[in-house]
Amino acid sequence: xxxxxxxxxxxxxxxxxxxxxxxxxxxxxxxxxxxxxxxxxxxxxxxxxxxxxxxxxxxxxxxxxxxxxxxxxxxxxxxxxxxxxxxxxxxxxxxxxxxxxxxxxxxxxxxxxxxxxxxxxxxxxxxxxxxxxxxxxxxxxxxxxxxxxxxxxxxxxxxxxxxxxxxxxxxxxxxxxxxxxxxxxxxxxxxxxxxxxxxxxxxxxxxxxxxxxxxxxxxxxxxxxxxxxxxxxxxxxxxxxxxxxx
Amino acid sequence: xxxxxxxxxxxxxxxxxxxxxxxxxxxxxxxxxxxxxxxxxxxxxxxxxxxxxxxxxxxxxxxxxxxxxxxxxxxxxxxxxxxxxxxxxxxxxxxxxxxxxxxxxxxxxxxxxxxxxxxxxxxxxxxxxxxxxxxxxxxxxxxxxxxxxxxxxxxxxxxxxxxxxxxxxxxxxxxxxxxxxxxxxxxxxxxxxxxxxxxxxxxxxxxxxxxxxxxxxxxxxxxxxxxxxxxxxxxxxxxxxxxxxxxxxxxxxxxxxxxxxxxxxxxxxxxxxxxxxxxxxxxxxxxxxxxxxxxxxxxxxxxxxxxxxxxxxxxxxxxxx
Numbered sequence: 141x142x143x144x145x146x147x148x149x150x151x152x153x154x155x156x157x158x159x160x161x162x163x164x165x166x167x168x169x170x171x172x173x174x175x176x177x178x179x180x181x182x183x184x185x186x187x188x189x190x191x192x193x194x195x196x197x198x199x200x201x202x203x204x205x206x207x208x209x210x211x212x213x214x215x216x217x218x219x220x221x222x223x224x225x226x227x228x229x230x231x232x233x234x235x236x237x238x239x240x241x242x243x244x245x246x247x248x249x250x251x252x253x254x255x256x257x258x259x260x261x262x263x264x265x266x267x268x269x270x271x272x273x274x275x276x277x278x279x280x281x282x283x284x285x286x287x288x289x290x291x292x293x294x295x296x297x298x299x300x301x302x303x304x305x306x307x308x309x310x311x312x313x314x315x316x317x318x319x320x321x322x323x324x325x326x327x328x329x330x331x332x333x334x335x336x337x338x339x340x341x342x343x344x345x346x347x348x349x350x351x352x353x354x355x356x357x358x359x360x361x362x363x364x365x366x367x368x369x370x371x372x373x374x375x376x377x378x379x380x381x382x383x384x385x386x
Numbered sequence: 387x388x389x390x391x392x393x394x395x396x397x398x399x400x401x402x403x404x405x406x407x408x409x410x411x412x413x414x415x416x417x418x419x420x421x422x423x424x425x426x427x428x429x430x431x432x433x434x435x436x437x438x439x440x441x442x443x444x445x446x447x448x449x450x451x452x453x454x455x456x457x458x459x460x461x462x463x464x465x466x467x468x469x470x471x472x473x474x475x476x477x478x479x480x481x482x483x484x485x486x487x488x489x490x491x492x493x494x495x496x497x498x499x500x501x502x503x504x505x506x507x508x509x510x511x512x513x514x515x516x517x518x519x520x521x522x523x524x525x526x527x528x529x530x531x532x533x534x535x536x537x538x539x540x541x542x543x544x545x546x547x548x549x550x551x552x553x554x555x556x557x558x559x560x561x562x563x564x565x566x567x568x569x570x571x572x573x574x575x576x577x578x579x580x581x582x583x584x585x586x587x588x589x590x591x592x593x594x595x596x597x598x599x600x601x602x603x604x605x606x607x608x609x610x611x612x613x614x615x616x617x618x619x620x621x622x623x624x625x626x627x628x629x630x631x632x633x634x635x636x637x638x639x640x641x642x643x644x645x646x647x648x649x650x651x652x653x654x655x656x657x658x659x660x661x662x663x664x665x666x667x668x669x670x671x672x673x674x675x676x677x678x679x680x681x682x683x684x685x686x687x688x689x690x691x692x693x694x695x696x697x698x699x700x701x702x703x704x705x706x707x
Contacts, residue, residue, distance in 0.1 A: 181593065184597050185596070185597065186593050186596045186597050205599075206596070206599040206600065206601050207599035208599075209599065210597060210598050210599030211599070213597070214597070215593075215594070215597035216594075217590070217591060217593045217594050217597070220590045220591050220593075220594050221455075221590075221591060222589060222590060223455035223588070223589045223590075223591075224455075224589050224644045224645065224646065225644050226589065226643060226644050226645050227643060230643055230645055231589070231590075234586060234587055234589070234590070234598060235598075237583055237586070237587055237598045237599065237600075238598055238599035263644075276590075279590075283598075
């Protein structure tokens, strides 16, 4: 489906190859400045690469019409500032922009999927941070894209909202067959959320695979310079940290 | 039609006939042929020009605030109005203004030059920050050149004409001015309305808008064209009239659902109403000369701006989140 081929942007990302699969949650992890946001923005077609290509079903994103691309790839930026105090429904309706229609059903379905029916007519300024995060994801869902890309959607959410948002993202991948890509800072969250992890370091893909492999103690030592190991059952993993020498 | 548009349209349709009969001379109680002459040749073109200029300012203000995601944006800040003013001032300086047609044409040329420069500087990539900076610089440059032309004015009469014209007014305008400004303003509002869905997408920022399929370069071109047509033609026939583009979207916004796209047509109607009422009231004031429209609106506008800032200080929201 979505594919990075030697994807590069100046010195920030230096040639990343990977394939994003449908029906799975892929987490992009790595230290600050590793190129996580750059990679997801290139995959969303928001940035144009200086080298390599981002491809959708073999077609270069930059060759697609912006609206055709937008119908396939939904992108949730990192902590977007909502400029005007519109209603939740109006914000979610923006998801239909690339389709050029004002159909109510996808908007209603997206509001329902995020449990926002009761809040639909409220101005977004009256919503809590967690409710707002759900509205923003509902906006992406209303566009019915095949890929959902989210840049740190968990930042500034409390634990309960993190858990509920993680569940929503997993449902979108596993039950609706969408490709879900999420930039995640918290490695425990990434481990429990994702089916697959891309571990970036210094603009390059350091490791890629199931979380237990990509986030292995060896890889964490190499990338973050910390000694750490995993505790707990699959699906409830916790990272145990020892003081590193980095 | 939205509720806001309906209310404002009704008010406008009420205000136009009132403005035709009102003035220093009321049309009641004078000879019928004189009354008809006053209405047909003076008041009707003047009223239509007020509606045209106000509509252009209101719509352009609403679009610029949506584009810059900033409720304090005024279309006059971005080079096009100062460019148009420079063109007009040049026509006075070279003694060309007397011919009637050359002033608006040079003024439109000034607006066009400012638009071309804006598009050239900010077009590639279509970034908002670049647009803002380029616009401010063009405005500064045009302002400086205008001052230069004024300081080099060939004689005191040209100087006085320039200064008076810059204050903005609708006195002694004719049907020719209406014919020039109305089609261009209408075209400009249509262009801005076409940009409206993309402005809605910008509610979530540039990145999100791009991801929703908004072509930022095309949006910038639509805005430059739309603002250029409305503001350029407005300045060409009426001089600089400030603050309408800033004030009107604010007054209208609470009547709408606050989406930028919902604001453009009501702001056009609101701007038309404000300029028409202000102009009609001004010509009735018992002053020796007539208070210039541009000055009067700035006298209302500047305190309004200060009040906005006070509300911001007190934690108000200006319709923002």
